[in-house]
Ligand SMILES: Nc1ncnc2c1ncn2[C@@H]1O[C@H](COP(=O)(O)OP(=O)(O)OP(=O)(O)O)[C@@H](O)[C@H]1O
């Protein structure tokens with residue numbers, strides 16, 4: 587049996603008979619402000635603390651300091667895991683790329699080389715890419731389907747478990763290429779309930795594991811995420 591990577595969201599791992607199969611490429615998908623980045627960081631943070639796993643969080647939109655501040659507010663101070671969780675933002679990446687770029691290499695080639703070298707040097711287990719739309723923009727993907735197909739294939743060969751943040755809504759009925767290519771989809775939703783916004787989570791797909799498909803309310807108590815049964819969810 588393949589090792590399972592825990593999401594460390596109370597109630598979610600039980601729903602997936604223990605967690606996400608190691609080696610998967612999983613989308614964390616949802617509209618703005620549905621806590622995609624927080625969920626992704628939560629996985630890295632708790633796997634560092636509980637399982638001593640190494641991770642890299644590549645943030646292509648939000649700056650490193652802003653992420654660290656936000657996560658500290660959610661009870662996940664980076665200094666507790668700084669030896670295991672490496673947060674890399676666009677500023678850092680750009681600097682690295684300028685130093686290593688050659689005329690012939692595309693942005694994507696340099697990005698891949700960076701992730702591969704880091705894998706050789708630090709042997710990380712988990713990777714977050716936040717987010718796919720920005721990666722596409724920077725890589726100037728032209729044939730989206732084919733480019734993504736090769737990118738996902740390359741990720742699988744790295745022998746890591748990857749979480750890709752995607753800004754998407756499931757309500758439009760449009761199914762994107764990445765939804766087919768990914769091994770798993772964790773979909774985040776939000777819904778107005780009177781004065782409040784309620785956040786919800788659903789495992790839309792998870793290859794290689796039995797999983798529940800219910801819609802659950804996602805709560806954060808200041809320290810950790812947990813699921814409860816959705817009330818009035820769609
Ligand atoms: N201390 C906190 N406790 C609970 N919720 C918080 C706290 N701080 C921020 N939030 C909520 O977290 C949300 C943002 O979380 P996050 O950045 O993870 O979402 P996101 O889906 O990645 O957003 P974006 O689409 O902007 O990237 C805010 O909209 C806010 O409602």
Ligand SMILES: [Mg+2]
Pocket residue numbers: 622623624648716
């Ligand atoms: Mg985000």
